[in-house]
Amino acid sequence: MEKWNQTSSDFILLGLFPPNRTGLLLLLLISFIFFLASLGNSTMIHLIRVDPRLHTPMYILLSQLSLMDLMYISTTVPKMMFNYFSGQKGISFLGCGFQSFFFLTMAGAEGLLLSSMAYDRYVAICHPLHYPIRMSKRVCVNMIIGSWILGSTNSLAHTFYVLHIPYCRSRVIDHFFCDVPAMLPLACMDTWVYEYLVFVSTSLFLLVPFLGVTASYGRVLFVVYHMRSKEGRKKAFTTCSTHLTVVTFYYAPFVYTYLRPRNLRTPQEDKNLAVFYTILTPMLNPIIYSLRNKEVLGAMTRVFPIFSSKKK
Template sequence: MKSGNKTSSADFIVLGLLSRTNAHMFSLAVILLAFIAALSGNALLIFLIQLDSSLHTPMYFFLSQLAFVDICQTLIIVPKMSADFLTPGNPISPTGCGTQIFLTLTMGAAECLLLAVMAYDRYVAICNPLKYSIILSQRVCLSLAGGVWIGALGDALIHTVYTMYLPYCGSKAIDHFFCESPALLKLSCSDTSLYETLVFMSGIVLLLIPSSIILASYTCILSTVLKMKSTKGQQKALATCSSHMTVVGLFYGAAIFMYMRPSAYHSPEQDKIVSLFYTIVTPVLNPLIYSLRNRDVLGALRKLAGKYRVIQKN
């Protein structure tokens, strides 16, 4: 391996998502716009939740956690991907690659678990509203959030250690736009079947079980909503549920497609496109779908804008 920078034999080269052509320059510009939208949308959401006391509820507590995850995920992926596009052949050390795997897996696992917790929160709020404050007390919310992060960190640590201790022979060129376990497995010269079984088992725990909880929660929610006498209320609830399920389906569908298929069925082109959904697309959509269409959040935003106008006049 040769590049403009010094590259040790242990370093990896991330080949990237795009080639250096005019068409791909446009694609990079779109990705950077999505990056800015994800950062600004999620940061605004966290700011509003912290600022407005009316948003200090379990629902918005978990939404702020999700927004934090989305900000971290885009910061881990997009700046390095952009730098690799502008300066091809940049090496990444095993430590740097392992760090990126650990952080992306932590944020991905946290989002898997958080989405299930958020669906349960909505189930309790709509199907058992009288006991909502008791079932989801502050202590319970903190415990759930703690469980999400402990589970995510533990899962990421196991996979990172296993992936980085595999022997890598020959080419160190990763045909992907960031260090991700399935892409690195293709470079290993050892039998990875045992690790693939571990990945599949993790997929059951972090993908299939949470997505089943979400599906069951929204089924109960829809059942309750359809019993409402208000047609307008039904339409609003159905629109909200369908938009939530669309984003959840994109995230879990892409993650299941990526992590629960045998490595023999992976292709670099497919993996790159699929990875875009849970690293860039959903962080852009989450604040729009979950919050910025929400009446409470929009009300907090109007109050903030009103305060800003008063300050400007004075």
Template structure:
């Protein structure tokens, strides 16, 4: 009995095997190159957006402060999973130790949770800007923005601190092969030989709460924004308000939609192939799309970018 207990505890700290994306691909080398290019695009796109926002005084507003925070989260988010996956493919190694797996899990949970709340904070900022424009400078001060951004990071870390230790302390005495390209909670939990039904219920309730609060804030903000836009007389004002809201709403739909599939739909809807494809979308593609959505559809950002490029060419 003692030996069995020791074995179960011991196996909890042995290496896991990440099955990854490349084993299922007919052209793994080509897929590796494509993901590497997408990774570079995500890093460069978000980095350029952050630099533009911080280098131009016209973009030193709460809205662009939150966009820069979103870009920072996306840069770290994609860096948590993709470099390790690409390096494993090049080196021919697919093992990951339990501490490394736990750290990866904690980071992506923290960043994902932080982004949930940041999108809600951005919706609040949009509500104040459109519905209370005269009071906007007083309500959305730099201190308030810092407080909201810090709160988003803190609430995201709470999610990571809650789920990661519980997931990683389960006894893993079944297969050590994780049917995924990173240590995502559902993919690791299915490997446990203990009853995880209570934990899965608690995780479901936690995710509902993590999604319900931001979704309620975003929905309420947009309802009030739409009512205000409807009462606007100048067509130009309506157009600008719609442009600002549509960019944010596009990001919300992309990010929240994939999160709802991953953590809230019953297990009967899930297969390893579907889960990996959805994870590719929100961990790899979304960080690429976000800077494009907020730059190509934003005249202020594009104006600053053109000005900087013009200065470079002249010099």
């Protein structure tokens, strides 16, 4: 191992599961989740693209969420599956950089996009008369572009740093993908300044949006509670609870992982928490938004006639 460390610039990923029968069963479960997430998010993107009734800011933002989730889970799971089944654990220096870049881009962009979706519902429910102006298609597109640009810019800075710090210890990463906090302990320099920047970045891209989303839905629920129409109240409450479920599954484990000091974290705990925001959330998003949304279910019957025939 020492010889490999001195002659290679590649990294080794220890993975998520042990190479035994239990690990194999768990990986097969992850593979099935990956299939569901890919199918569900691809279907959502297709439905919103081809059905004119879904060409509204709410669903345009939702299609971007599905695209980010699709890229999100594709960044980590395929490599983990390949390494497990092939018996290999290596990842090239460049491959680790690309994986880190795309993962951080999706993490930051999705955090901002979820706050945009919360703002969309806030305006729709609390200021319905101003909705066409405050959430025009131009505003919606600007929100999407801003999320991608800010997410990728932040990611590029972190990836550039983590690939240029000297690694004089083992290049074994105790994780199932190239996660920046898991790579910092391998550095042979003091990284406390960078860890502080990670704290600031996490606060700006995750904690602040999370607090904003919570405040928005708090106001929305207050307005919903005082609605006179029972049908409108039920629909609005369903929408809010759906969004809050997604937000909780995404933000909570992410913020808890990245805002804790290094001495309070363990590699196994970090890996377990990462499963929520890298694997489970991309699968749950399309399921939650489709099963609890009449417009999406209606689009499925229009776009896929097989569902319409079964309904009849």
